[in-house]
Amino acid sequence: MRDVTLGQYFPCDSVLHRLDPRLKIVSLIGFIVLTFCTFNYFSLAVVVATVIAAVLLSRVPVKMYLKSLKVIIIIVIITSLLNLFYGQGEPIFEWWIFKVTWAGIHNAIFVCLRIVCLILFSSVLTFTTSPNDLTDALERLMKPLTIFHIKVHEIAMMMTIALRFVPTLLEETDKIMAAQKARGADMESGSLVSRVKALIPVLVPLFVSSFRRAYELAVAMECRCYQGGKGRTRMKQLKLKKRDYISIAICLLAIAGVVLCNIFLPQIH
Amino acid sequence: MSLLSARDLVYTYSQGMPTEHIAVDHLDFDIEQGDFVGVIGHTGSGKSTLVQMLNGLLKPTAGTIKLDGVDIWAKPKEIRKIRFRVGLVFQYPEYQLFEETVAKDIAFGPSNMGLDAEEIENRVYNAAKFVGLKHELLEKSPFDLSGGEKRRAAIAGVIAMDPDILILDEPCAGLDPVGRDILLSQIYHYHKERGNTVILVSHSMEDVATVCDRVMVMNHSKLTMFDTAQNIFSRGEELGKMSLRVPQITSIVDSLIEEGIPLEKGVLTVDKAVLEITEFLKKEGRL
Amino acid sequence: MEFIKIENLFFRYDEGEEDQPKNENYVIRDLSLSINKGDFVAIVGHNGSGKSTVAKHLNAMLIPSMGKVYIDGMDTADEALSYDIRRKVGLVLQNPDNQLVAGIVEEDVAFGPENLGIAPDEIRERVDEALKAVDMYEHRLKAPHKLSGGQKQRVAIAGIIAMKPDCIVLDEPTAMLDPKGRQEVLDTIHKLNRENGITVVMITHYMEEAVTADKVYVVDDGRLLTSGTPYEVFSQVELLKKHRLDVPQATELCYKLRACGVKIDRLPLFENECCALLREVLA
Structure with missing residues (x-):
């Protein structure tokens, strides 16, 4: 439990790690x-290319x-399926209440790729910062503001x-749990109600100590x-460096590309 | 047959991960009924991991621990029973108090054992007496006690389970000299009166020297010495290499011995040193 | 020059609740002392003796109920001065875990100077200097929870000295540490006193630490019991024992030998000293 870090920062040395976090x-x-x-x-291809580049650059x-x-993955599958089966226009084939249209297929592809890109972009941020x-x-x-x-x-x-106290409190939770187990507390078995009850001997001391820590x-x-x-x-002063300006330029390029x-270029549907 | 015996005991943290490290490395030892054992070693030497294995909080990666000749992990489902028989008091145990009253908190262990109300009450009363908690404090909230009282209430919570072996991890940490002396003597009397086995983990060589009969020395996950307190503390030089020291009084007497004054090696208390020196002077006819 | 001056200090906690009958139990009773610039002073006493309360008076975290506390001539009762007083007197607390604010060592050390509104470049300099002074420079990018107790406490000390105070007050800084951590912290404090000329007031109940000070004040039950150089204080073995305080084993040994009729003219504080003394006596 001790090694849990918030976010999912993955420390290593890459250009993206060194970029200004504001940027x-x-x-x-x-x-x-x-x-x-x-x-x-x-335009979707431009975005997908950008995301792939970012993922690779992050190392x-x-x-x-x-x-x-x-x-x-489940959310992606469900939303893609919904889009696939409930598209507008001429059905390509129909079965029971499902009908698949070209528009539906396009929608499904777009929704799926958009969500994946969204998650990947956010992960790049949390992994590198x-x-x-x-x-x-x-x-x-x-x-x-x-x-x-x-x-x-x-x-x-x-x-x-x-952020500073999360690891400290996790460590403390470990210790208190061990101490109560040593007094015979049973936290692994029993019904849901009894398991919640079994947490009281852990939570009360944890709250008390958090208040003490806060006061100190x-x-x-x-x-x-x-x-x-x-x-x-x-x-720490954050100053934009050369690499930051270059990446601003690349971002603007990507935006311009999409626009x-x-x-x-022709709309698909 | 020994009360508690460890054979080839190993504990590895995050096994198979890049951060893997061995905290306890192939220990073999026996602890007899009625022993008062001290465990010393620098921080990170594996003392805390060892004691958590002895009461079944951590499962050994390899090797066995036998209590009364029975492997404590023979029936993993009944490991709680082992924890009742091998009571463990953690460092700064006052941070585990949680009940509305001191009495209820001390009763937490015994009631987890499934004892009847009368027996629980008896045990709470006796445990409080052993650690010198006044009767009127029992109905107070544990959070209203002073630091020293909280510590004693928490220790009473483990003593109330009436364990065959009582393990205390740094029971005197953070107490002032008075608090330390009182607590140590209470633990000592508990041991004498009940004839229980007590294991005391401590950084204070003076404390270990005062109360323990036998001493285990842990160094870099290994058990390097296990002998009587007097024998251990007469090996000051070896202890020094493990960044452990001997009590000041022991090292004073040792250096006098080196000067050729015939005193006994491994003196552990000031009173004993006074006795040694005055006897020497009397023998020489100078006192 | 007197840097800290406490005059007839009385203190009790429940001041201000006018309709309640006033609690006559003062935690501190008629305590006076003065500390010069550059001194290394130890205040000893057992838990509940009031020694930590004294510490909190030295940087205006507590204000006297009666009497006066002056820091470099400034009256701590004057609220307008408390900011300036805290710049001059830094307080290090017992639990190192609960006084570190930031998730990275160097940022925590920068916390104090940042509050003072110092320019970024100078903060950087001060932080590096402070971390080097406590020998924690190579750990500057670590998270506090990855450090040992002694290391955390040294970071806390660095956080104070980066504010460039004239004096640091340490409230039982070693009580929660193992012997190695205690030694590290004690060595660091002595080095700061010796090399940087920082006035040190150390509150402790470890007599082995008190004997290394220039001057020792013994507090019991809110009163000043005795004071003087370590030799003067610890030679009063009976008085200390009566108030349930320890003396070093070396001192106790010679004291008890003297009581048995062995000729020892003065009581030693340190092991080497005791050995030399006994060698002479026994040879």
């Missing part, structure tokens, strides 16, 4: 929108990506602390002159 978040959003703006096979084993796809960098980038990207009285700094601080952490933060986000500077394909 990665913005491009992810951009590509997600783009994926749903593919109106013909040519994360393809096996890892397949694992993250496995989770949503550590949770710490991600929070950091989110805080900076959301900064403009402060004018809407959104407590951006506080939210980011909460995320940082949560607050004291420690105050001792270190923490006064909220006001007047606070950051050691041009949509406009100048």
